[in-house]
Amino acid sequence: MKIAVLVKQVPGSESALRVGTEEQWVDESALDFEMNESDSYALEEALLIKEKSAAGGEVVVVSMGPPERTPKVIREALAKGADRGIHIHEEPPYENDPFLIAGIFASALRDEQFDLLLSGLQSADLATGQTGVILGEFLEMATATLVMATELQDGSIKVKRELESGWSQWITLPLPASITIQSGLNQPRYPSLRGIMGAKKKEIKVLSKADLIAGNTPLQSWERLYVHKKEKRTEMIEGDLNQVVDQLVNVLRTEIKVL
């Protein structure tokens, strides 16, 4: 069983985010980074699948990001038990189009012939929730999103998908498959010191985004990053009762759009 886990290093959830000077991304200078939450569940699920499978296997952790900070998150995954890492070097400005990002990952991973590809449901920073699915399509894998439980079977994987309002469904995907993992389906392990020491000896293959990007084009681009301005506005509606009601209905329908 050869499993790849996509992990992303994102700003910590308590970070004070400030828009960068170019208005393209946040100012990273004072940020603490951590592994994207649902990615850490995906990693744990991959490790559990490997441990449960009689034939063993390999868990490869893949991440794209700048060389200054990304190795930390890869080492963390290796300390927890991943077997080796792939680091796609990327200098700012970072890519933000999931179609392009998935294309870059596809170029990096195509030759590896993974049986299973796990990623977090979405990243805490961009939250597009698409990369894992598009990548699965690029690699001609079956795909499923919002996975809450997995059961590996012979040549296929049965997964429980989260639907709306407490509903869920079990579906079976033929392998190879790419699934995106919902947070909370397991208890991510804590890296032991033995694991941390062992991680230093594990291989991290370095690839360059520039080499992988060829032939891939973005489908969207950002205009500008800005903080949404909150505004308080009070409008007095005056007149007799009928006029007031008419106007109020009008405002609710056309401006606030709740009717």
Add this chain to the structure above:
Amino acid sequence: MAEHYEAPVLFYIIALFALVYMAYNLRRFFTVRRGKPETDRPVKFLSALINGLFFGIGQRRVYRKTFTYAAVMHFLLGWGFMELFFATTVDFFSARGWFVRYLPELDTPWFAALNDLGGLMLLVGILMALYRRYFAKPEPLPQDGFGGRWNLLGDTGILLLLLLLVLGGFVTEAARIAVTRPATEAWSWIGYPLSKTASASFWETVRPWLWWFHAVTALAFIAVLPLTKMFHSLAVIVNVALTNRDRRGRIRPMHVSQLMEDPDVDLENLTLGVNKVRDFTWKQLLDSIACTECARCTSVCPAYNTGKPLSPMKIITDIRHSLYEQTFGGGEEKDLINGKISETELWSCTTCAACMEECPVLIDHVPTFTDLRRFLVLSEGKPPAQAASHLEKMMNNGNPWGFAQSDRTKWALDGGIELPLFSVKKKAQVLYWVGCAGAYDPRNQQVARAMVKIFEAAGVDYAVLGNEEKCTGDSARRLGDEYLFETLALQNIDTLNKYEFDRIVTACPHCLHTLKNEYPDFGGRYDVQHHSQFIHELIDGGKLKITSSSDRKITYHDPCYLGRYNGEYDAPRELIRSTLRNGELIEMDRHRNTSFCCGAGGGNMWHEIDRGERINLSRFREAIDSNAQTVATACSFCMIMLDDALKVTEQEKNMQVLDLAEMVIQAMEPDPD
């Protein structure tokens, strides 16, 4: 001149066998050689001698107010036993006529009187012990009648054997007096009246039988002594003598960073932390075999007292049992954790040191528990589930709450305070160590702001590290994550060493303890003061003026890491008294070194053992019962726990929880009248 009763040679032959058998059984001591060498606790001859005399023979720590009955009981047992041991040794020689020129005789007046006193003390002690074990039954005291726990004769059998010895001694003495009628017979103030209770001919008939009975029981007692509970009388003296009291309660450094850099390290066979008895040091094993099972540790343990599955005594004796099983039982080497000791037991400990404070034989419980926790975290990657995310936040964000490192001075900015920063000033007399709680926890931010007011009012030349400050690693270390602790410690030491300051002042005793007592093991040596000590100095030196005073009733909750770990009980109390006018300082039942933990120590701030009562509520009820209006604290964790308890018990209208710095600030405001 008394006539010698020549003890028969046969007695000495049996005695020789008894002594040889006792010596053979003393091999129990050598089981500790299974342990590893002790590197950071050197033993010095003079302190070993003093410890042996004071804490061993002198039983200094046995006599504690908390355990008055047991203290009196053990005084009688211990000194009665030692007197009779002395008497028996003298008699052993003089009965054969050896060294009689130097030794007193059984009828020498002072010796006769003293021996009867010794016997009576032992007798009363035994009766008190039997009463305690069978009628008073203090709860955590083990109840193994005639065996068990690797004790021949158990808890009851050994008392009955001692009873047999002391009663046999008295009647044998009475028989001797009745037959020999020495001129000084009245000095035997128990044996003499006893000898009058029967006719001389009766005593004459039974005397040889009594003598042999007493001789054989005494020799049997000596022969099996190391196999019984009485082994403690020897083991304790050895254990207290070899205790390095300066390092007591201190966690053993692992120097993980050196381990990480060692290219030859054998990862497969590397044990991090302790899971087998041979992974402990010899002293930790000696601790375990010296345990008397008096259960004082357990009876003061906050986890035990609130229904959590921890008994410090059980863990120490579990270690002993494993050691004996492997050395005498021929058993294979078993894992301790999830064998005899459960993970929940280990995580229940708040490291409050109440057990170590009470232990009469100087056992070092907490460092031993920490070594077991280290195995779970460092070897297995299994900290308590709730705590794991906080440990990750300490690593990623430099604080256990997970707030941004760059927001570390937000508490001041939001309050309009411009903090002097070391990154700007480079040099100041006082380095104010704010701590994570001061920086991020809303309640403790108020304490930090009070500290700033005090610094400003007293004109102190101070500065903070600001965003360069990181968690000291206290919780990480106590949760067994030595790697994380060391990482944080080394980063902080690097930062501290960049700047010039005379001393560090902190409001958090956990920061205080790590900075002052633990960082030196990693090359960071600083003069560190708790804010209670620092503010007390300011007031004493006239730099801070108390202008108003409180009429409130105040009780002070001693934080474990300020009191028991760092011995500071008085500065906070004097500080409180200096703010009082008609108010008073009331003590809770458990105060000073018998203070009861708030429940947050040992990393328990970051996870909860979901059993029994919450420790902070138990403690706060004691504060409510004291009728105090203000509960004063001097610790960031205690503040959070007690403030929470204040709300849970719905006492917000009647009571308040204040830090000492906040009380001082209030007292600095002009008097309303």
